[in-house]
Amino acid sequence: MSVNTMPSTPLAGRITDPILLEVLSRYTKTSPETVDDLLAACIENDLPKFRARFDDWASSGYDVHELADVMREAVCRNNVEIVSMLLSHGQSPEASYATDAVRHRAKDVLAVFLQNGWDINGCPAQGRPPVLGLAVHDEDMATWLLDRGADPNQQSLIDLTPTSVAVKEAPLSTIKLFFDRGADVNKGQLLHHAVERDSGEAGVVAFLLEKGAAINAKMYENHPVSFGLYCMMGIGTPLHFAAQAGKYGLVQYLLEKGADPTIKDALDKTAMDWARFSGHADVMGLLKIAMDKDGATAEARDV
Secondary structure (H helix, E strand, C coil), X not given: CCCCCCCCCCHHHHCCCXXXXXXXXXXXXXXXXXXXXXXXXXXXXXXXXXXXXXXXXXXXXXXXXXXXXXXXXXHHXXXXXXXXXXXXXXXXXXXXXXXXXXXXXXXXXXXXXHHCCCCCCCCCCCCXXXXXXXXXXXXXXXXXXXXXXXXXXXXCCCCCCHHHHHHHHCCHHXXXXXXXXXXXXXXXXHHHHHHCCCCXXXXXXXXXXXXXXXXXXXXXXXXXXHHHHHHHHCCCCHHHHHHHHCCHHHHHHHHHCCXXXXXXXXXXXXXXXXXXXXCCHHHHHHHHHHHHHHHHHHHHHHC
């Protein structure tokens, strides 16, 4: 077991408003002083002191959920003993605690959560993917989660998966890891998210196209819930996204790979319309050439 060190302020020290303290005292039975004592013992990694104070608290029959701050502190410090004590008295391995554990690389705590029924593919909130999506910057943690059943294709309420986060934020090596573990190029609107990267878009877009990503698919066109939520934002094809962002090189690459500049988005706008709206004259020039070429091709077919 490893124990991380980090500063923490006791509950009573954080809450100074006397009115708020009075309100808390009405709805909680555990005193702020007790929480402070338990937090201090957790921070000091003084297990005998924590156990003595905890056993005294537990004998009163109070609600273990009143020790949420203690649980979170123990999770972030990867303190399996304290986490196990709290779980044994009714605390649950909630998604928020698992999120903290992933962010602090608390693998021992995550293992205990799995033993206590935590769903590794559960979404912490509507519109957010499972915790694998938090590990895209940490390939070791991502591998650990994948080895224990994390699904790179698990959707939240909308069509957003851990792989969606990976293609937008992670290095290509992590993206390839996800695909080695079963990532599906047709789930999670991957090409659209890849276009939104801050850097390295070309390599990721090329990789996804090699995997069979549909270059002219409109975002969420096959996911009604997502489309209903976001259609008023004018969601379109990856070319729409690249043109709006003024990514000249990416627009050029997408056109070379077969992106159709005449497709209209949910607001009936083309990629040219978004390039004009965003003030990207160079991108407009590229798109005009492509549209003129498509027009000439269409006329030739009609002859």
